[in-house]
């Protein structure tokens with residue numbers, strides 16, 4: 056299984072267009088190689104079939120930067136087969152508007168998200184005239200992708216709904232993580248870019264995986280103000296309830312943080328917090344990183 060981490064920032068990216076906090080100012084001064092685009096993962100087990108998890112407004116630049124997603128010479132054809140949504144947040148869905156032309160993509164989301172994309176954010180109705188998507192509900196069992204060479208299983212995470220859907224009623228889960236299994240090699244990864252809590256099913260879903268890529272939005276609970284991280288739907292990295300302690304206890308799993316907010320000191324390679332991770336199995340992902348499992 057091949058993974059290409061296309062984007063590693065939370066909503067707004069790094070630097071944010073309207074911000075000059077210390078993190079954004081450092082990234083802006085360092086230059087584009089230090090920037091982070093909004094979170095997205097590409098997964099493949101065969102060269103002509105790639106699946107994305109989430110589609111941010113940065114999707115066009117991310118696809119152009121990924122060699123495996125280039126159309127074969129002389130063709131008007133993409134190896135992109137589908138997109139799986141972990142939730143309905145704007146920074147995870149708005150990029151579908153940019154993928155409307157040409158390719159018939161399979162689009163997967165939890166039922167609550169499908170309902171919201173047919174309701175308060177009418178993305179499905181907007182895309183329907185372009186004929187570019189076939190929508191599928193992601194339920195409890197494994198789903199075959201790429202002719203069965205790849206399976207994906209959703210792990211319910213939380214019922215945190217997007218701000219635009221605050222008054223919209225639909226049974227959850229509203230946020231899921233995904234486990235991908237290569238049915239030929241046995242390689243497996245769990246991708247969990249939005250973790251409001253450590254879900255009951257996550258430890259079980261990590262059985263036998265080589266890699267976990269997870270929510271690194273905030274280093275600390277109070278980074279954006281007192282008690283803000285959990286209120287915004289993200290377990291912090293550090294602290295007694297943070298994810299770092301859990302990752303360090305995982306045996307034989309390579310863990311990478313993604314979805315970093317502009318305030319997170321882990322985004323700065325020279326920060327004390329980054330140094331505190333050490334050289335162990337817990338890392339910070341970067342745009343364009345490739346992993347083979």
Ligand SMILES: [Zn+2]
Pocket residue numbers: 071074075076077078079080317318
């Ligand atoms: Zn900033």
